[in-house]
Amino acid sequence: MAGSLLQKQRMQYKPQVPVWLSEDVCFETVGGSQAPENLRPLFPHTFETPVYRLRKGRGAARKVTIGVVFSGGQAAGGHNVIAGLFDSGAQLIGFLGGPQGIIDNQTKALLQIDAYRNQGGFDLLGSGRTKIETQEQLAASLKACTAHRLDGLVIIGGDDSNTNAALLAEYFLQHGCKTVVVGVPKTIDGDLRSSDIEISFGFDSACKTYSEIIGNIARDALSAKKYYHFIKLMGRSASHIALECALQTQPNLTLIGEERRPLKEIVRQIAELITRRAELGKNYGVVLIPEGLIEFVPELTDLPHEKDPHGNIEVSKIQTEKLIIDLVKKELGGRKWNALDHFLGYEGRSCLPTNFDANYCYALGKLAFFAVRESLTGVICSIQHLKESPQKWQFKMIPIVQLMHLEWRLGKEKPVIRKTLVDLKGSAYLKFSSQRKSWELEDLYQMPGPIQFFGDPALTDSVPISLM
Amino acid sequence: MAGSLLQKQRMQYKPQVPVWLSEDVCFETVGGSQAPENLRPLFPHTFETPVYRLRKGRGAARKVTIGVVFSGGQAAGGHNVIAGLFDSGAQLIGFLGGPQGIIDNQTKALLQIDAYRNQGGFDLLGSGRTKIETQEQLAASLKACTAHRLDGLVIIGGDDSNTNAALLAEYFLQHGCKTVVVGVPKTIDGDLRSSDIEISFGFDSACKTYSEIIGNIARDALSAKKYYHFIKLMGRSASHIALECALQTQPNLTLIGEERRPLKEIVRQIAELITRRAELGKNYGVVLIPEGLIEFVPELTDLPHEKDPHGNIEVSKIQTEKLIIDLVKKELGGRKWNALDHFLGYEGRSCLPTNFDANYCYALGKLAFFAVRESLTGVICSIQHLKESPQKWQFKMIPIVQLMHLEWRLGKEKPVIRKTLVDLKGSAYLKFSSQRKSWELEDLYQMPGPIQFFGDPALTDSVPISLM
Structure with missing residues (x-):
């Protein structure tokens, strides 16, 4: 090489x-x-x-x-x-x-x-x-x-x-x-x-790479003002990556698998978000979806899914993000809005x-x-x-x-x-849940930007927010 | 914000x-x-x-x-x-x-x-x-x-x-x-x-952001050794972005729309690449596809496509990368190989x-x-x-x-x-075409890494290779 x-x-x-x-x-x-x-x-x-x-x-x-x-x-x-x-x-x-x-x-x-x-x-x-x-x-x-x-x-x-x-x-x-x-x-x-x-x-390198990209997409959404970006994040069962990236970038909505919410409720929440933002003249936004969400959503886990040799559902093959977009479209009926889907995974596993x-x-x-x-x-x-x-x-x-x-x-x-799931009483989740309401309608997107290797140690040596 | x-x-x-x-x-x-x-x-x-x-x-x-x-x-x-x-x-x-x-x-x-x-x-x-x-x-x-x-x-x-x-x-x-x-x-x-x-x-910021991601994916391909990554790059008609990213990252194959090759030949070339690499024990690789390729491929441009208000074909809505994967799969018949597709666009338009x-x-x-x-x-x-x-x-x-x-x-x-297309007699294309053969079977991937803002000016102040 x-x-x-x-x-x-x-x-x-x-x-x-x-x-x-x-x-x-x-x-x-x-x-x-x-x-x-x-x-x-x-x-x-x-x-x-x-x-x-x-x-x-x-x-x-x-x-x-x-x-x-x-x-x-x-x-x-x-x-x-x-x-x-x-x-x-x-x-x-x-x-x-x-x-x-x-x-x-x-x-x-x-x-x-x-x-x-x-x-x-x-x-x-x-x-x-x-x-x-x-x-x-x-x-x-x-x-x-x-x-x-x-x-x-x-x-x-x-x-x-x-x-x-x-x-x-x-x-x-x-x-x-x-x-x-x-x-x-x-x-x-x-x-x-x-x-x-x-x-x-x-975890740190992957989350920082994904957060760079999410921040870039959020700024694009804020500029173009016409797309909802649904970004699925790699990370098997647990929603640690989605949680860390949410803390880094402050998107409008982040689904956390461990909240174990019914699919209907998730779809309704996204539809409401879109409706309420539209009332403010905002027809754009960013939604993070953990890859493993599907394992926690009762209506979805009953479906037959492929499993890998370790007995894990191959969640990366299920296009949760597209599925959710379709359901939200149905929920919103004739309302006109535009959705784009992304999947971030291979982009951050092998980075510097x-x-x-x-x-x-x-x-x-x-x-x-x-x-x-x-x-x-x-x-x-x-x-x-x-x-x-x-x-x-x-x-x-x-x-x-x-x-x-x-x-x-x-x-x-x-x-x-034991796979360790996101602790809904842990400090990272509590930090997230105390702030996320304000991220829904206001646009408090953060762009962490590309990983820096030189300069201010506050940038080059930062640790995951989830660790703090 | x-x-x-x-x-x-x-x-x-x-x-x-x-x-x-x-x-x-x-x-x-x-x-x-x-x-x-x-x-x-x-x-x-x-x-x-x-x-x-x-x-x-x-x-x-x-x-x-x-x-x-x-x-x-x-x-x-x-x-x-x-x-x-x-x-x-x-x-x-x-x-x-x-x-x-x-x-x-x-x-x-x-x-x-x-x-x-x-x-x-x-x-x-x-x-x-x-x-x-x-x-x-x-x-x-x-x-x-x-x-x-x-x-x-x-x-x-x-x-x-x-x-x-x-x-x-x-x-x-x-x-x-x-x-x-x-x-x-x-x-x-x-x-x-x-x-x-x-x-x-x-152009520079977008290409550097895409090249960071392509380099990361290439290193992942080289490590996992089991996936061909087909990466479509935004950029309407001309293949400037694909060309610049190719020079930055040295993937196994980069399609350049301006070469105006028949679809059949493109598909056959990719199939041959996969076959020849398999003979070397390499069942992985990276292929770059410019979004605008479709405008130069005679077999595809005849199809009815949506046009935007300026009369441009909305090429970003056509999934060229998936289409090509399917055609290559057909061409290769029963051979087992794995393809993943990516589309890079919104990730690099609004970055720092x-x-x-x-x-x-x-x-x-x-x-x-x-x-x-x-x-x-x-x-x-x-x-x-x-x-x-x-x-x-x-x-x-x-x-x-x-x-x-x-x-x-x-x-x-x-x-x-006039839209300026890639000049097939220009220095950027000639540099690319003189090197690309060696990128096919050897893995000469480069990881430009994330954009750096501090440190060595050779990194922070670099200009697009296409300009050189």
Whole structure:
């Protein structure tokens, strides 16, 4: 891949991480796992894994070999996780094309990664959505990790991929394999989130890219004064992306799936908005629709929909935005108004990571390295106080099983990581719901503009509003 | 409209224009109009208008009142034209909602414009696509300009709007109205272009915004390795935007309408690309499709299509990208491949203008002011040497009639400004055509990334590649 001038300048960026991460560090236990008891039989070797906190202190002095894999959809910053591992001194082996690369033992030695520093995409290794589930797949994975004498396998992925990491960790222990398995929380969707994992990486870059575009479209609406723009935003079930983008851009209306409102009510609300704005002479507006809305709308979820191999409805294939426009048109009868639909998804998954994601990912890579060096397994990287400057960040390893519960998928009860939905009592939602009324009729659109990499740190180093 | 932090910072930006523009300036004649002789009868009062060049020297010392209007689709930088007029000391009256605002005499006195400096959109005044054509419309416009005792009317618009400016100038002279009419070359499409008008404003910002998104999508394609992204780009007839974006991002294939290739050949080429890439194990790619392609493809132009009030086919309503995907699928028969389609348009028309567009527009506003002060009419602003630093720019006023010819529109022969198509012998196209072969199978995607406003001038002040 060739590189633009900005790509080349970004290669030179030095991610900010706490100074003490370069010193000698070790882990201490800070509490037992709080995993649900019904998972104990499924995870006999890892159920009791405690929570670990990274602190200054003498760590293991050993060289480690680490396998690393991207799993699932792209998220900006993934390459910096690898840069963090690389700069920690690990010998790195990359599995190609996602988890299938582990099963098939398709690898590439990572000897030089400079061209990928602070760059978007997952193209250094590629990615994939294979799930390592069957006995054959588990055995093949163990074989590959053993063949490469891996001290650790770092899985950079979302909820399903980290569920997989937990299963692999358990399987490896059970079969006497010395490779530890460490997860890194990735997903633009923002649904891999808890009190321990404040946000997954990629969310910030994706939301800022979408918000740039939404702001541009809003200003166009305000200028042309003749179109309603219905903008669907990627992000599976949860409406975290729509919520963050709403806070960034202040559109006239944002649907939040978690409000679980009947379709009829949603349609009526949009129709009323259009009518009331028309009375003010405003025949334009911006409406944000989360991709996952459909999962929360009772009238729609009963319909037969395609599911992906993980049992998730393939919501991106359902054109909710067009469906809603049609229903609103019916509701409004003969009234003349113009609707345009947009879908934002691929535009923001592989962009150049923001400083926040670049720093966060680099630190996650460092943390994953330490976890492998200290032989922790079945754990996921957790960095806290992310809204503060990187010097104040705190580092933990959380047992993945603690994030899991049993869920019915494709007719079977399976241990999976709980998707974290938008908390309707959380501060981000409350901030949104306290302001949104004023956004309906007044045009308080904000244009966050394109992500800035140089200049005022208030711009270049800003964190998601949802974190504040 | 509220403002984001970046919007507020951009309000402070001081556009770069030649130092001597702040000194006393005047115009000198540098050559007669080269308008086609068959336009003489239609423009008896303005046909002989010469070309004027701005230079240092004693200008008219008088206060002027100027009416200003946005006409047609949004283009980033429009507000800076107004800032340039404002800072020159003109008393400014804005017509609201486009040319219809002149006819209806809907105005707003522009006493304070700071919140709009270097901002996207046309929302200070709104815009519209009404054409001032009938005797009633022309008379109403004269009445409005006379009522406000306007010394000049500045029309910020594309080819159709500047055609309108020429008609108004002629009509005003014919009816003894003292208001001069001055055009400013706006349009993201880039088709208002000649040896005199190097580029219209808004093109740079739109292309950079689209190129950011295309680069992001290309990196996603390269990472996921499973999708062909067909990206349609706004831009009416001419393929200037597609060409510029191709040079910026180096996608696998870019269709250029002006090549006038049969549909069959286009479909076969894409099918072959997919087949040959599949042989290399590459089942992904990026294809750019100009919105106006359809006007050049003989098999498609015969179909009945909607036309807008100016007689243009409403190409944005025809889903060329989906049509082509379907035809390629047929051509490839049973082969399994995945296509996704995108349309980029509204995302880039109203964005924060790049420094290039901010500077260019501010200078255009200054130039339009001088033209009014010196009572030039039926002329359009022309700034040359745009690829050089603003200090080297040269300023002219070109008689609009020189850019016009007679064209059949809706069954009538009408004087209109020639749309400038991509020159297949021009340096931009030749640069593209000399490189594109290597982009087909190799993945030489470039990610220009988001527009930067701070830092290295090589990034912040870059000009369109098509200008180089």
